[in-house]
Amino acid sequence: MTRSANRQPNELRHVELIINANKHAEGSCLIKCGDTHVLCTATVEDKVPVWVKNTGQGWITAEYGMLPRATGVRTDREAKKGQSGRTQEIQRLIGRALRAGVDLRALDGFCIKIDCDVLQADGGTRTASVTGGFVALYLACQYLKKAEKIKKFPIKQMIAAVSCGIVQGIPVLDLDYMEDSNAGTDSNFVMTDHNELIEIQGTAEHGTFTPQELTELLTLAQKGIHELIEKQKAVLNIENKE
Numbered sequence: 001m002t003r004s005a006n007r008q009p010n011e012l013r014h015v016e017l018i019i020n021a022n023k024h025a026e027g028s029c030l031i032k033c034g035d036t037h038v039l040c041t042a043t044v045e046d047k048v049p050v051w052v053k054n055t056g057q058g059w060i061t062a063e064y065g066m067l068p069r070a071t072g073v074r075t076d077r078e079a080k081k082g083q084s085g086r087t088q089e090i091q092r093l094i095g096r097a098l099r100a101g102v103d104l105r106a107l108d109g110f111c112i113k114i115d116c117d118v119l120q121a122d123g124g125t126r127t128a129s130v131t132g133g134f135v136a137l138y139l140a141c142q143y144l145k146k147a148e149k150i151k152k153f154p155i156k157q158m159i160a161a162v163s164c165g166i167v168q169g170i171p172v173l174d175l176d177y178m179e180d181s182n183a184g185t186d187s188n189f190v191m192t193d194h195n196e197l198i199e200i201q202g203t204a205e206h207g208t209f210t211p212q213e214l215t216e217l218l219t220l221a222q223k224g225i226h227e228l229i230e231k232q233k234a235v236l237n238i239e240n241k242e
Helices: 085-099 125-146 177-182 211-236
Strands: 015-019 027-033 036-045 059-066 111-120 159-167 170-173 185-192 197-204
Touching: 015 125, 015 211, 027 125, 036 125, 059 085, 059 125, 085 111, 085 125, 085 159, 085 197, 111 125, 125 159, 125 185, 125 211, 159 177, 159 211, 170 211, 185 211, 197 211
Parallel strands: 059 111
Antiparallel strands: 015 027, 027 036, 036 111, 159 170, 159 185, 185 197
């Protein structure tokens, strides 16, 4: 099979992380994964949801949306017709993923809201939102620590996500829209820099897939996420301590 930009099966699309893309947010990152572009912003609020009050913890939540012309055909804004189930599922995934990288006790009294707005979509918008959203979150935590609003830096591990799938019988990394649309199996992986899993979403679109194929997809995801986390560390000026 021939992939976009003549990529190999185990090759990511070109990835660019642009920090401080929004001057108003406490943290922001424009992530470009091939032709998928997502603007991620982090907003710090000195209040927490009701269910978090008096627990000694802070909170992290996320919202996700796509601009009307993020895709080839215009779609109405969800503010007009209400949130879809897909949108709710994706923003819950982003929130769960990012909370896994943070010591919420160190954020006591604060809520960080991550907004992921898809400017242009070509597959992998949810995984790009997790990867870019984590960079925005990291910057917001730096802001809190530098402003002496918190005593302890709350980030405990790096988080990134990537898609994998089986296309024309071949396991491939980082699917674009055409590959995703034709995949026999489609999956998303969220992992840490310690090579630990946070979430796996996997579906056989046509028929079934085997445990061996799942292992092959996991191997691809580990490679891709390692590369994404190295890019995160580079833009955040984080030195490897290995």
